[in-house]
Amino acid sequence: MLEGAELVAFVATTDLQRSHAFYGDRLRLRHVETTPFANVYDAGGTKLRVTLVEQRAGSPYTVLGWQVPDIVVAVRFLAERGIAVKHFEGMGQNEAGIWTAPGGARIAWFEDPDGNVLSVGQASPPPAPGEVEL
Numbered sequence: 001m002l003e004g005a006e007l008v009a010f011v012a013t014t015d016l017q018r019s020h021a022f023y024g025d026r027l028r029l030r031h032v033e034t035t036p037f038a039n040v041y042d043a044g045g046t047k048l049r050v051t052l053v054e055q056r057a058g059s060p061y062t063v064l065g066w067q068v069p070d071i072v073v074a075v076r077f078l079a080e081r082g083i084a085v086k087h088f089e090g091m092g093q094n095e096a097g098i099w100t101a102p103g104g105a106r107i108a109w110f111e112d113p114d115g116n117v118l119s120v121g122q123a124s125p126p127p128a129p130g131e132v133e134l
Helices: 016-026 071-080
Strands: 008-013 030-034 038-043 046-052 062-067 106-111 117-122
Touching: 008 016, 008 062, 016 030, 016 038, 016 046, 071 106, 071 117
Parallel strands: 008 046, 062 117
Antiparallel strands: 030 038, 038 046, 106 117
């Protein structure tokens, strides 16, 4: 039943106005609606509800991410908007904060004003012609 249903993503905030300045203005997501309980955005065709909570429960892992065609461009986009890439000790991220997974995917993390960990990721490139994929 759910395989054909539209996905809605949720992220928590303690301040709708502050979150709109981040998701709407800085990340440039298209604002769809504001209710007393949430700001709603179009995130690449997926509805993102930034939901008002009294207190956000912290999570040290990614809660929301975007698949991008070029991670270097995405990290530059974030930097131009004053959004710093998060560095994790022991991850082996490059100077730009981009981590390369063993399979070749590349990921960079950043936080929203509520401390939610977000990411941008670029899929691993397809194998070159004649190259064996493991």
